[in-house]
Amino acid sequence: MKLKIKITWEIILLILIILVFVISSILSPYFLDIVNLLDNTTNFMEKGLISLAMAYIIISGNIDISVASNMGMTSAFMGVLHRAGTNIWICVLIGLLIATLGGFLNGYLIVRFRLPAIAITLGTYALYRGIAYILLQDTAVGIESESFMYLGQGYIGNTPIPFSLVVYIIFAFIFGFILHKTTLGRYIYATGNNEQACKFSGIPVEKIKIILFTLIGFMSGLGTIFLTSRLSSIRPDIGSGLELEVIATVVLGGVSILGGSGNMIGVVLSLFLLGYLTYSLNLLNIPSQVITIILGLLLVSTILISNFIEQRRKLVKS
């Protein structure tokens, strides 16, 4: 029964993707072009990278709304260092370190003070973005390194396949493998299903939480690097609002917001669904504010629908 429903969810996603493709190609002659379609993936790869880790976080029954602010902080540190004349690759390394530390701090505070993830990450949502503003004020830093720009804008050899897409696919495989084939993966599901029971059965819940938050910090750092490379400029408000898109991607991918269920294939599919939906709306000249509204509505209605289905199933059973 459960397996059947899981399969249907992914089939629904696939049908939606096909629908987006069909409707978009009818509405815009520019949509169905393999080079454009591949090229466009660069626009949502940073969301993709973070959504992989966010899937872990949400499956384990937590949430992290500080990811976009963490990106801002990371980006600001990189900007300040780069402006002071530091080599861009050293900036990248330090950026990764800072983002990872930002994630670790979330995890540590949640575990040490036994506070809900919502509360802590809401605090760091303000703190990290605030640090970005302190560091850069209202200035921007431009980057003019060809090799750095390759990360977010480059292609593999002479093919039209973007480098960032390849990185995303590799990470998606690794994350999927860990989640579905290793003990850690089973622990993540178990923690999301019943944390208390996990503690009693000897699963190191607190350690897992710290690992997961550190991991999403690292992935935010990686996302920041691809984003700054694509924009080739660093601003304190970089990526703001991205947390909504990342959470929407994960939830639309069939991960229950209450934790304990969902899988990686769904998250990958929903990333491409949302990414191409956004692309097609952009082609139709729909303003970004409207796109955000559509995303928000999509997120809420997905949860409403899945709650409704759940309720129905309970009614049928009883």
Added chain:
Amino acid sequence: MTELDTMSGIKKDSNISRLREIGIIFPLFFFGLIIAIRNPYFVTWENIRYILLDASILNIVAIGEMMVILTGGIDLSVGSNLALTGMIVSMLYRDLPNLPVILAPILGIIIGGICGAINGLFVAKGRVIPIIATLSTMYIFRGLVYIISQGKWVNAHEMPEGYKLLTRVEVFGIPILIIYAFIVFLLFYYILNYKSIGRSIYAVGNNPQSAVYIGIDKTKVLFLVYLISGILSGLSGVLYTSRFASAESSAAVGFELSAISAVVIGGAKTTGGSGKIGGVVLGVLLLTMIVNGLNIMRISPFYKLALQGLMFLTAIVIDSLIAERTQKRYRRRS
């Protein structure tokens, strides 16, 4: 709800919350003193009046936010709701300057109430977890402000005089904005402490399961708190645009963080069930005072956000430490 929460809940009402409120008065005086030493202008009547005016609107929003947090939820959409309502009402007054001013707060309450009701439906009826529901509406409402206004402002000269006077009149030398805030405070103080619906809000936050067992309509209470939060944000939207004599699409960005911080600094638990309205007022005053102090000491306004986050984190960490300590004492005694 873990066992930890229920255990600390036993002693909660006796000592801790009182201690917690006194706990805010300390930093209030401490920071006040530091700022005053750096710049004596801080303690002049003119400036204190200014702080109170600034605190008034935040206070109204924070009281609504507190209702939501008391049930264990959160409302991230208050800032966007404020901007949306403020924009709609001021555009209305720009186009229909002869509309009676007395209608403005009522319109604010209605529009804000609709926004709040949407949140309430999502959370109470649709059982969407509060942070996701209100994160979505935060972006939806903000997007609507941009669409409705097409990115344009409503400027001071486009607003009718009466609309601007709404927050500028003085009664017995007291600015009316402060009186509005005081009335809202008194009203909700009464409801929370002396009406059964107020006690139901605490009950739902403390233990939703047992609240249902003793016959509280959880769905109704949840819907109501989001409605109240929406109504108060909407009202604040009108007051905000009237006070600053302008409505813009990026008005009050981040206001939800200030409101939530004030509530949490004021001693409300993020998991719900405990918190006093007097604490919220103190939290609002502390936040406003520090922001004002930063301005007076000519510290870059860019420090504000980080400081707010830091204060928020400090408040929840201190609360957790207090709970930990009481729990230990409780264990030793039993």
